[in-house]
Amino acid sequence: MSQTLKPQSPPSVTEESYCRIHLELLKLFCEDDQITICSKCFQLPVHKHHLVYEIHEAAENYRKLFKETLHMLKGKLEVAKSILADEQERMVRIQEEEQSFKKMVEAEYKMRFRLLREETDLKYPRQPACKFDQNLNEAGQNQLGTELEQKSQETLQRLNRLGRENMSKLKASEFQVAEQLCSLQRITTELEKKCGEPVFTLLQNARYNLERSESLLLQSLEPAEITDLSSCLIQGMSKVLMVFQRHITLDPETAHPCLVLSEDLKSMRLGNTPPSVPDTPRRFDFGASVLAAESFLSGRHYWEVAVGQASNWQLGICDCVGRKSNRPQVSGDKVLLMGSMMGADYTFWIFPSLRKICLRKKMYKVGIFVDCDHGQMSFYNVTESSLIYNFSDLTFQGAVRPVFSLCVPNGDMNSDSLTICPPHTPS
Template identity: 30%
Template sequence: MSATSCLLSQDQFLCSICLDVFTSPVTLPCGHNFCKSCITQDWKINRKCKCPVCKKIFEVITELHVNTFISEMAAQFKEAAGKEASQIAQPGEVLCGVCTRARLKASKSCLVCLSSYCESHLQRHREVAGLKKHRLTEPLDNLEDRVCSTHNELMELYCRTDQVCVCHCCSETDHQSHDIVLLSEESSERRSQLGDMKAELQLMVHERELRIEELRRSERLSGEAAGKAVAAGSQVFSALIQFVESGLKRLTEQIRQKQETAAGQAESLIQELTQEISELMNRREEVEQLSRSDDHLRLLQSVSPLKASLPTKNCRDVSLHQLSYEGTVARAVAQLKDTLSQEAEELLRAELKRVQQYAVDVTLDPKTAHPKLILSEDRKEVTHSNTVGNLPDGPQRFSFCVVVLAQQSFSSGRSYYEVEVKGKTKWDLGVISESANRRGQVTSCPGAGYWILQLRNGNEYVALADPDVLLSVKSQPQRVGVFVDYEEGLVSFYNVDSADIIYSFTGCCFTENLRPFFSPCFNDDGHNSAPLRISAIHKT
């Protein structure tokens, strides 16, 4: 009995009680079969001999005999089913291309039929004369990709010249003079390369894991810095709110005291006038009585004293000075403004101090200097001369603009340096991209890789932001601080003396190195002869 036939008739070998293959099967008089233990247990529970299928009741059956034929058939079925189960394809194994129900694993692959067969379906290749000539190999998947489409042969060779898999016929024809090796040999070499690739991939994974840790650390530090900034801002603005509330309290108290003084004066005058009214009413009563008296002597004697006792003060002269509160609020606001200005100045100096911690040492690069610029020996100072120096020309040197760059460049992080501009009426300062144009007339704007602040005519400060921004500066700086935050895309210019921010380029997208930029401009017949000097950082 074949495994396939067993699978097709498996219902015939199942006990209807336990639904499993018969164990010691017995046949009832009605013709139905059951496991001996199953039917015995069923009758014991129901206390009657009854067929579970047709419900026919029998007289007491004292002994049940095992049906040897069905028992042998069930045993063969179990054996065939177990054998077939062992042939079921596991993940990764090649499947038989003919099996339609249970996909058995293939025993061989045919290079002519381009299909794989299990032991059962392989029988025809072993019995039919025409199929016996077919070439069988160990099971292979994707046979269509493994067989040469031209010669219908298995591709067992590799052409290193054309880097393709070929069969033996191909190696003797189209690839005759090429470097041909066995697939196994090439595979072994590629496997070695895969080992190196695996190590390289592992290194790349490790580098990215380290990068993730660095990013998380940066994020954590950024969060801590943000928290500190919020705390500092809360402290500052809480102090400002206290200043405002204190100013309002003082103003309210001053107005209240002034009003209370005026109210006291008014009350005193009112009491005085009330007393006079009382006295005048008494005199009026006396005058009334005296006018009705017939005693001429008493009348004459009383008129003069009564007249003399009348108040001499004119009540029209009694008045309260109307208080004025004009300017009270303005004076309080002015005082508060002075206080806030002092506080703001302290905050600005604190901010500048934080920026100055990123100070870097900057020196001038003579290879970039315009021929009319003179650099000091320490390369910290630059001045303009009317005489052209005998210098070799090169792509790094500015040919038209009187500019020199720093030797150093910035490609990440934060950097800060200061430049002394005392005594100058013109200058340009800032940073430029490494690849920004230096030849001929240059366009100074962020789009061209220039982030520049300039002074013109002694008091006109302009940010070359395209369009240019004319700036309002409280006081002329003697030293200018330049701060660059590469990742933040920020270039800020500080008045070091007042700690004010003159201007900031924000939202910049830096993709290459940045070089500090210095232009003392023309000396204007001595009116602008003072040098630009990179100064040491004296923290405010």
Template identity: 55%
Template sequence: MSKRPRSQLEQDIPGGVRREARPQPPQLSRSADRMAVCDQSLPPQGHGSPVVVNEVPEAAENYRKLFQEMLGTLKEKLQAAKIIQTDEQERMVIMQKDEQNFKEMIESEYSIRIRLMTEQIRMNLRILQGRFNLDLRQTSQKQLMEFSTKLKEKFQETLQRLNLLGRENMKKLKESEVRLSEHICSLQQITVELEEKCRQPASVLLQNAEYALERSESLLHQFLQSAQITDLSVCQITGMSKMLNVLQRPITLDPKTAHPYLVLSEDLRSVRLRNVQRGVPGHPERFDFSATVLGVQRFTSGRHYWEVDVGRAAQWQLGVYRSSTVRNSSGNKVLLTGSLMGTDHTFWALPPFRRISFRERVHRVGVFLDYEYQQISFYDAAKGSLIYNFSYLAFQGALRPMFSLSISSGGVNSDSLTICLPHVSPCNDTVGPQSSSRCEI
């Protein structure tokens, strides 16, 4: 019997990744209120009135209680400061990795575009071979050189923006880490002083007692905040959609692989999640662990591109799948996960599992597969901007398009995905890169 599909975030996103906002530690009461408490233990003194020695222990005891209360709050603030400091240090490491990964994606995207343009020009020359002349060859070569020069300039500008942004972010994080270190040092120092005062006799404890409390409150009133850095996704790589449109092919869903909680449209282009399990015949290729369905097409060579409307799904996964004896292994799939929680939209990539610096919500995702060059790229198809790409994947065997939805246990969900129709006919004989591909159905 098929299992109820687990949430994709439960399956692919390890616990503890999401960072919750930490509340600031509670503050002590106002100084005026505090002094009222202390003044009650001291007798009123007129001009020249002697200090009543018997009242000193009571005043000291009140201050001792205030010190102990303050110590608890200071230790909470100290712990919060250490956590934020650790987070800032981790963010520096993550940012460096993200920047390096972004640079690699830019270089990979540059290579893809040059390769596509070169092969398209060569194919057009072969098509026009009967009317071929020297002028046509020279024109094509000039066109390719101009395209390559402009593209290189564009990508160099993107790299420069990325480097500048990376330096600015690192500077902010280091400055934040220094401020936190100084604040932690001050908190530790005043904590030691108050602990020592709590152990002092009454007459010594009352010396500079109010000053010690004022210093403590001053530290507690300093607001702890992480550095505000700019997301690397502002360095978006755009302008790819037109080049990929000529590679777009129609993809259809395979009913034999659909999980029982999924309903396919009659034209096999849309998949919808339902909360009631369908009665379906058993099949060795059917998914019974996650709410997944595969495409009919099997790719063993060439370049392929398809687009999916994800605007009606709060959580989804797209990518490619390689048949394996272990159906739920992460090694047999390459995925992009999108998750919408309120107004916060997050992307995750697998493998390796990582969060992606791309904040905008995407309504249509483009998937590009280059089998020979072992690459898969995901795009915001509406804007033509790169979301993420994978290189050096070492493909083996046939790859199939993969589509997944997610449902929470006991929840009501009507999420759906729809495969978009090609912008151009896949049989267009001017499409060079696609004509050499191999697709099995």
């Protein structure tokens, strides 16, 4: 096609319009000039190299193009509606997530200060006769508290800044998508009307209407790219956690039949064929899961699990000790971190309130910390030495036990495995 034409003011025409120069019926349509012409106009030198159609054929060609374009416009219109609704929902969700992450940061630093304070009290027990040591102890606690408070405030400030940036991007995206939506609705309505018009009216500004619609189809329609708030989460892990590291072993009587446990009960993998095992009241009959032999009713506990050899896994705790059957339930009280690998992409989720979390790299080792007395639980990326997620308002009904799960694939078993790491040896 030639250069884009501006819309022309439609002359007063009828289905039997005549050429004003030759007074003959306008039976032809010049594609290059976008005008109707008569047979004598066609013989003029100006139209010698132009593409000319019989007028009804030209109208049907454009009518077909209009309908095809209209179909694509309606498709993009639905996409625009969906993106606009998503952007508005994301604005609400990003505010909720920001508050949730702030709560996590405050709870994590509060826990770290509590652990450090207790560790300091153990090193420098309060003795009335030793006021100097007591003053040193209090000074040390105050310094640690100040440092942790400063780090907490820095992290909260990063969350505030990132939250504002994300909200600004979402609002700009909402405005842009809303504008495109209005344009799509307007052009779609006009094009629907155009498709039903008679020949002469349909051909008025035909190329302009088509090019305007195509231009709208070419406009980008993508949701805003925002930064996941988890990028602001706490870096580094408290060394005091090592004090609470426990020897954890797997309980064979709870292992799903498709799982093969190592002799030392520290590792689990999927078996090629499910072994013949006795059915016990405590054995998992859903998912490839197994409980730890150890249970915790009070106190603080920490353990680490190597997950690098698993593409789909779950780690956490399960409240199943107090049940009458003592059998873990599908809907039992659990707190989980879940990892899933699809090709080279990794997706991580936390439960309860199933929520996707953003982690940029594959994890090789996960640390789990449970404070039964304060209802707190934290997951750590040991490889990167960073917090993954923190629960601070848990209510434990009774004793809890660590739980480990692998995903049973469709078809042949894969080589997924999990290994409980031995406690660190003090240096």
